Amino acid sequence: MTKILVTGATGNIGRMVVDELLAAGADDVRALTVDPARAALPDGVEVARGFVGRPSTLPTAYANVDVLYLAPHLPTVVEACRMADEAGIGHIVDLAGPKGEHWQAVEDAVEACGVPYTHLEPGEFMANATLWARQIRAGDVVLDTCGDATNAPIAQEDVAAVAARVLLSPGEHVGRSCELTGPEALSRRQKVALLGEALGRELRYVDLPRDEAIEELAKDMGEHAAWYVDGAGLLIEYPQRAVPTVTEITGRPATTFLEWSRRNADLFRDQ
Ligand SMILES: NC(=O)c1ccc[n+]([C@@H]2O[C@H](COP(=O)([O-])OP(=O)(O)OC[C@H]3O[C@@H](n4cnc5c(N)ncnc54)[C@H](OP(=O)(O)O)[C@@H]3O)[C@@H](O)[C@H]2O)c1
Known part of the structure; x- marks a missing residue:
């Protein structure tokens, strides 16, 4: 069984990723949120308390995780990625943005940590x-x-749908940068x-x-x-x-x- 961790699980995209994973039949999803009571995440999801911006919460959150959905948080992204490698996570699916823009530091940190990855690069929402x-x-x-x-x-729902597909079949998307548009x-x-x-x-x-x-x-x-x-x-x-990436990946x-x-x-x- 593949354990998937969704960070920023009440964020606009993160919350939709959780729903997409459940709809696709994923049965081992952990959702990371600062306040599990307020988050009101759906049944069937294991809820963990924490935030990628607070690295002290990550060892517990990362335990036994195979695939990570990484919400973008620039101040701690290097540490969050290094810790993902140390925890033995097998694949990171990161949400960034177009190459060379504000979110480039996310992709740089992911690539530097050595964990196999897939970059999601949405343009404007x-x-x-x-x-x-x-x-x-x-x-x-x-x-x-x-x-x-x-x-x-692009609609945020489409970004989340792509993220879920990639999280469920990471091996098909290793090392890929997915430019995402409407x-x-x-x-x-x-x-x-x-x-x-x-x-x-x-x-x-x-x-x-x-x-x-x-x-x-x-x-x-x-x-x-x-x-x-x-x-x-x-x-x-x-x-x-x-570009046709959303259709190519989600069908x-x-x-x-x-x-x-x-x-x-x-x-x-x-x-
Ligand atoms: N707007 C665009 O056109 C565009 C284009 C490309 C990329 N982007 C980027 O895509 C991302 C998508 O955003 P998103 O709404 O899905 O949210 P996100 O940035 O992926 O995640 C936000 C979630 O992180 C958690 N969090 C906890 N403490 C936080 C803190 N101090 N600061 C920020 N987040 C905290 C919260 O979830 P919990 O309460 O559950 O912990 C929050 O809901 C954004 O970073 C955005 O900059 C935007």
Whole structure:
């Protein structure tokens, strides 16, 4: 029997990984969480108390584990990986992001520790569209910048589904970097139009100049607004293309942005 440990088990992705594993029939899943009582994890999961950010909790959490789902936590990732090697874990499936970006340190630490691995490299999550929720709840105009900035966002459910498949058959994915995107490349303008379609409203996308966009978006993103606005220019020059990895690994189509928008329409409605 293969024992799988899911870290960050109440995180957006981690929680879905637990559900995907159970749905696929996994019968030896341990979930790591800071507060087992609050976590309310499903029956059939062994719950362990801890956090990859607190390495002292890891020897117990790692005991007898064969395959590890590693949630990204940069401050302690080197130690968490070294300890995984010491514990005899046979495979790490790490959640990172596109190569060379903020999460590169996760992949570097995983590779340095010597445990066989599979990297999951999702680009932007569709859930980031909630950045516009306040504006859409208030009216029909969405103010942003670089409306032609294009990428292929992915639903978190699809990241979790891929993670579960890999955790269940790690041998098929050793040493692989799985670039993960949604099924279509979309500009910001197109995403806003699709959100409008899901809500049954016509939304109007308006580009603001850089400084005004930062001022507007800081209402929702705080200090990250400048990073978001300046990154948009790169997505005009180098639009992200969609890749078929989700379907290749899960055998099902990746969630479209319209499907995601319909499923999450309430986030954009005044309740
Ligand atoms: N947004 C994007 O477009 C994008 C793209 C690529 C990658 N990413 C990254 O993907 C990751 C996915 O996030 P996720 O929501 O699934 O969560 P996560 O970062 O994988 O895990 C978060 C979980 O870790 C545990 N935790 C305990 N103490 C914590 C602490 N002090 N700080 C942070 N976490 C703590 C919590 O679970 P317990 O309470 O159960 O312990 C929490 O729910 C994020 O790190 C994100 O940066 C994001």
